[in-house]
Amino acid sequence: MSWLAALGLLLLQTGASGFGICPGKSLNHQEITEEALLNVTAHVCQAVALAEGKDFTFPTLTPQSVAVACGASKSSKCFRQTIKIIQNSNKRVDARPPYDPRYHFDNEKFTEGKKIITDGLIAVKASNEINNFVVAREKLGQILHPLQDFYSHSNWVEMEMDVPNSNLIKSDSSIGDIAGENRATCRDCVGDDCTNNIFEDILKEKILTSGYFDYQVLISNKPTGKCSHGGKYDDSSEIPPRGGISKDTLDSSHGNLHIEAANLAIAATSELLEDIRGAAGDKTFLQFMGISKGKALCFVIDTTGSMSDDIAAVRTVTSAVINSRVGTVDEPSVYILVPFNDPDFGPPTKTTDPNVFNNSINSLVATGGGDIPELSLSGLQLALTGAPRNSEIFLFTDATAKDQHLKSTVTALIEQTKSVVNIMITGTLGGRRRRRESGVKSDAQLYRELAQLSGGLAIEVSKHELSVAISILTKSSSSSLVTLLQACRSLKAENFTFMVDESLSNVTVYITGTSVAFTLISPSGVSQESSSATGSLITASESVGNFKTLQLKTQPGLWKIKMVSTNPYNLKVIGESPIDFLFDFLEESQGPFECLDVVGNRPRAGVNGSLIVTLTGSESATVTEVILVESSGLREVPGTVEALDGGDYLAKFVRIPTEPFVVLVKGKNKNGSSGFFQRQSLTSIKASNVTVTSPDSNSILVPGITLSIPFFVTSGAEGNFSIRATNDRGFNSSFEFLEFGGCGYGSVNLTAPSTTPPGTDVTLTIEAEDPGSADMNYVVLRFTVLKTSIDPEDFCSGDLWY
Numbered sequence: 138m139s140w141l142a143a144l145g146l147l148l149l150q151t152g153a154s155g156f157g158i159c160p161g162k163s164l165n166h167q168e169i170t171e172e173a174l175l176n177v178t179a180h181v182c183q184a185v186a187l188a189e190g191k192d193f194t195f196p197t198l199t200p201q202s203v204a205v206a207c208g209a210s211k212s213s214k215c216f217r218q219t220i221k222i223i224q225n226s227n228k229r230v231d232a233r234p235p236y237d238p239r240y241h242f243d244n245e246k247f248t249e250g251k252k253i254i255t256d257g258l259i260a261v262k263a264s265n266e267i268n269n270f271v272v273a274r275e276k277l278g279q280i281l282h283p284l285q286d287f288y289s290h291s292n293w294v295e296m297e298m299d300v301p302n303s304n305l306i307k308s309d310s311s312i313g314d315i316a317g318e319n320r321a322t323c324r325d326c327v328g329d330d331c332t333n334n335i336f337e338d339i340l341k342e343k344i345l346t347s348g349y350f351d352y353q354v355l356i357s358n359k360p361t362g363k364c365s366h367g368g369k370y371d372d373s374s375e376i377p378p379r380g381g382i383s384k385d386t387l388d389s390s391h392g393n394l395h396i397e398a399a400n401l402a403i404a405a406t407s408e409l410l411e412d413i414r415g416a417a418g419d420k421t422f423l424q425f426m427g428i429s430k431g432k433a434l435c436f437v438i439d440t441t442g443s444m445s446d447d448i449a450a451v452r453t454v455t456s457a458v459i460n461s462r463v464g465t466v467d468e469p470s471v472y473i474l475v476p477f478n479d480p481d482f483g484p485p486t487k488t489t490d491p492n493v494f495n496n497s498i499n500s501l502v503a504t505g506g507g508d509i510p511e512l513s514l515s516g517l518q519l520a521l522t523g524a525p526r527n528s529e530i531f532l533f534t535d536a537t538a539k540d541q542h543l544k545s546t547v548t549a550l551i552e553q554t555k556s557v558v559n560i561m562i563t564g565t566l567g568g569r570r571r572r573r574e575s576g577v578k579s580d581a582q583l584y585r586e587l588a589q590l591s592g593g594l595a596i597e598v599s600k601h602e603l604s605v606a607i608s609i610l611t612k613s614s615s616s617s618l619v620t621l622l623q624a625c626r627s628l629k630a631e632n633f634t635f636m637v638d639e640s641l642s643n644v645t646v647y648i649t650g651t652s653v654a655f656t657l658i659s660p661s662g663v664s665q666e667s668s669s670a671t672g673s674l675i676t677a678s679e680s681v682g683n684f685k686t687l688q689l690k691t692q693p694g695l696w697k698i699k700m701v702s703t704n705p706y707n708l709k710v711i712g713e714s715p716i717d718f719l720f721d722f723l724e725e726s727q728g729p730f731e732c733l734d735v736v737g738n739r740p741r742a743g744v745n746g747s748l749i750v751t752l753t754g755s756e757s758a759t760v761t762e763v764i765l766v767e768s769s770g771l772r773e774v775p776g777t778v779e780a781l782d783g784g785d786y787l788a789k790f791v792r793i794p795t796e797p798f799v800v801l802v803k804g805k806n807k808n809g810s811s812g813f814f815q816r817q818s819l820t821s822i823k824a825s826n827v828t829v830t831s832p833d834s835n836s837i838l839v840p841g842i843t844l845s846i847p848f849f850v851t852s853g854a855e856g857n858f859s860i861r862a863t864n865d866r867g868f869n870s871s872f873e874f875l876e877f878g879g880c881g882y883g884s885v886n887l888t889a890p891s892t893t894p895p896g897t898d899v900t901l902t903i904e905a906e907d908p909g910s911a912d913m914n915y916v917v918l919r920f921t922v923l924k925t926s927i928d929p930e931d932f933c934s935g936d937l938w939y
């Protein structure tokens with residue numbers, strides 16, 4: 138991309154339409170997508186049940202009912218999350234500039250639009266084949282957008298076609314005759330009535346055309362005689378032939394055909410999902426949808442010479458997990474193993490087969506790594522990019538990190554994936570190393586910070602205690618684990634409260650820290666001191682190294698725990714319950730619509746902001762309060778809560794804290810008589826004054842061909858940004874960056890070696906830091922390596938850049 142083009146891109150503040158992205162009476166992309174995802178998933182579960190000779194009652198199409206009908210009620214949160222990821226990635230095509238007509242089938246870009254779909258479909262299937270569901274879901278959302286827009290923006294519906302155009306998803310077939318460049322397709326509309334503006338011969342001969350769309354362009358895109366998209370954002374509809382043909386909403390130029398178009402879009406989406414199912418098989422398809430299994434089991438292991446005891450402990454616990462959970466609802470959905478040593482790390486093993494996983498754990502050998510420290514953060518980076526969101530990752534090491542320069546990248550990935558990192562530190566880190574290297578943090582401080590900001594634990598135990606510690610932690614890795622409270626404090630006595638609701642079982646308190654004393658007080662006022670290991674409130678307790686767990690007697694109501702410590706400690710209260718929540722920050726869409734778009738990185742600091750909260754696991758529970766709680770415990774910002782459709786809530790805050798914080802949700806479960814509940818997010822959230830954005834690209838990387846990825850940075854303050862561009866595969870990359878007056882733009886060149894196997898995913902993290910304030914923000918981009926026929930010119934030709 139040239140700098141001139143980059144500047145053009147900055148000036149081009151646009152984004153165009155499709156089925157309305159704002160909530161309203163009309164069906165929008167999100168509803169169309171959800172309807173089809175629920176429909177096909179329910180059909181797949183039906184087929185699986187019938188094949189197993191089980192009864193199946195076809196559910197009403199809600200995420201909760203479909204998950205229950207699929208016999209996977211515990212995965213309803215994951216299913217809900219999958220749907221949201223696909224919806225958001227679909228919606229982003231509209232919400233993020235630059236506007237690209239190919240993604241909307243505008244401007245008669247039929248061949249180009251179809252190519253986006255068929256190339257993307259290849260990428261989805263290739264990613265599913267290697268269990269890379271993270272990339273597959275994002276890609277799916279991206280190609281559903283043009284697929285659905287075809288029915289709204291072309292004249293397919295006007296040609297009285299009542300089934301989807303199946304050739305849109307087939308690489309080698311024609312989608313029909315497309316109007317020639319010089320063929321007039323539309324006449325001026327008569328007054329406000331635009332229903333008969335497409336020429337009769339076009340419709341009779343079944344010639345495909347679509348509306349042209351101009352948004353703040355200097356020279357119109359629309360050739361003489363062509364139809365326009367229409368609507369208030371499309372300037373071309375003022376140029377004869379006036380009016381438009383879009384069916385985006387009931388109020389659009391062809392709004393009378395909106396329902397037909399939306400129904401065809403649902404059917405076409407179902408058809409594309411069926412195609413993916415056919416390639417993946419039912420079992421993999423359900424995993425792709427986030428249905429049917431427990432959480433990921435993810436180990437990151439130091440394999441240097443001194444780690445043989447640790448590896449043995451990991452073997453034991455792996456066998457225990459496999460033996461106790463395979464075949465149950467808590468069977469891990471995927472197993473991930475990332476070894477690291479020095480100078481090597483990876484490759485990750487990622488499998489759904491417990492035997493394959495057991496074998497790869499068995500084949501780990503502790504060798505090498507003479508000069509401690511090791512590449513632990515490189516290993517962790519691969520685990521974070523490879524694991525599903527909200528995963529729990531266990532990292533085992535006995536050495537400090539050599540690659541501390543990756544700390545901010547790992548931080549960004551923890552925030553972005555909301556995954557929890559538990560770090561098992563065996564032995565005293567200093568003990569293995571006599572010499573201190575300058576700039577390398579000593580001891581376990583870096584590990585403690587990373588575990589803490591992810592909401593995980595840094596457990597420091599001797600090698601012979603490791604088996605006990607890890608088996609305590611993995612025992613409670615049920616997929617319906619929820620967090621009631623989590624807090625880290627240093628040198629501070631504090632009284633905490635937490636609400637235990639009737640849906641909870643197995644309420645457990647985790648404490649890490651040395652010399653921590655506490656008093657527990659039950660809702661009925663009974664109290665118990667930490668000095669008595671068991672009593673009427675604690676049914677079981679275990680203690681190893683700096684780590685202690687207490688199983689509480691389950692008694693609904695408000696509990697208190699008074700903590701007294703002269704050392705830093707971490708307190709975490711968890712339990713098992715179907716009721717949990719998902720959330721995303723929202724920002725003003727950068728497109729022309731007055732809408733809110735999901736923020737994929739740090740939200741803006743110090744200004745107002747909104748959150749979308751989705752309650753999962755119960756159709757009767759409601760949210761009453763959403764509170765941003767500073768991680769230090771010092772301040773809280775309560776939000777105003779408004780119920781939206783389908784279990785979603787919009788929470789608005791007058792100010793997003795400038796200090797790190799977590800999200801606390803309180804609500805009422807109508808199921809219970811006392812019914813109040815609370816749930817807390819784990820990852821520590823940081824807001825930022827810096828913004829980093831990158832337009833969604835094709836996200837396909839061709840081996841041996843350099844892809845240029847543009848990005849933009851803004852900040853309220855003047856300053857020199859430091860830019861970092863890191864990828865998890867060690868591919869060659871370079872960047873250039875130009876800055877002026879608090880904002881800047883640049884591009885990263887990324888190249889996959891020509892020998893990279895197809896289907897490989899690579900995650901690129903671009904960070905911008907304002908060195909004055911150490912304020913940082915980032916954008917995380919995922920690519921699939923595929924040999925396709927993509928012409929690199931596609932990225933910078935045509936009307937994409939002007």
Ligand SMILES: *[C@@H]1O[C@H](CO)[C@@H](O)[C@H](O)[C@H]1NC(C)=O
Nearest residue numbers: 176177180403404405407411
């Ligand atoms: C629902 O899915 C089934 C099977 O995948 C498909 O045959 C049917 O057409 C879909 N229904 C709609 C309305 O898309």
Ligand SMILES: *[C@@H]1O[C@H](CO)[C@@H](O)[C@H](O)[C@H]1NC(C)=O
Nearest residue numbers: 455456459460492495496499
């Ligand atoms: C894992 O492999 C070990 C060693 O071959 C074997 O003893 C153990 O039974 C296996 N565990 C499972 C759960 O298959």
Ligand SMILES: *[C@@H]1O[C@H](CO)[C@@H](O)[C@H](O)[C@H]1NC(C)=O
Nearest residue numbers: 629630631632633698699700
């Ligand atoms: C905790 O509560 C007790 C009374 O139950 C009170 O004496 C003490 O000061 C409180 N501690 C803190 C840190 O607020």
Ligand SMILES: *[C@@H]1O[C@H](CO)[C@@H](O)[C@H](O)[C@H]1NC(C)=O
Nearest residue numbers: 639640715716754755806808
């Ligand atoms: C609601 O109550 C029923 C019957 O008491 C129980 O089986 C179910 O688990 C409860 N659901 C929740 C979400 O608490």
Ligand SMILES: *[C@@H]1O[C@H](CO)[C@@H](O)[C@H](O)[C@H]1NC(C)=O
Nearest residue numbers: 612613615641642643644713
């Ligand atoms: C509580 O956890 C134990 C294992 O720690 C498990 O066996 C039991 O089924 C759990 N109880 C419930 C109600 O989930």
Ligand SMILES: *[C@@H]1O[C@H](CO)[C@@H](O)[C@H](O)[C@H]1NC(C)=O
Nearest residue numbers: 723724725745746747789790
């Ligand atoms: C911030 O407040 C303004 C003015 O009230 C409002 O228009 C905007 O939507 C709010 N932003 C967010 C993200 O809620």
Ligand SMILES: *[C@@H]1O[C@H](CO)[C@@H](O)[C@H](O)[C@H]1NC(C)=O
Nearest residue numbers: 742743795824825826910912
């Ligand atoms: C962002 O700017 C505000 C002033 O507008 C300042 O108070 C705050 O500290 C800044 N936040 C960060 C993270 O630098």
Ligand SMILES: *[C@@H]1O[C@H](CO)[C@@H](O)[C@H](O)[C@H]1NC(C)=O
Nearest residue numbers: 854855856857858879908909
């Ligand atoms: C940015 O860096 C350059 C060179 O290091 C320096 O001359 C300039 O003063 C810096 N600008 C600001 C605003 O810090």
Ligand SMILES: *[C@@H]1O[C@H](CO)[C@@H](O)[C@H](O)[C@H]1NC(C)=O
Nearest residue numbers: 138843845871872873884886
């Ligand atoms: C990126 O690649 C383009 C063309 O392939 C080249 O012109 C540009 O200089 C490269 N930029 C960097 C930072 O390597």
Ligand SMILES: *[C@@H]1O[C@H](CO)[C@@H](O)[C@H](O)[C@H]1NC(C)=O
Nearest residue numbers: 841868869870888889890891
């Ligand atoms: C990576 O960059 C190095 C140095 O510029 C070069 O020698 C090497 O060929 C590049 N590798 C690939 C796969 O492009």
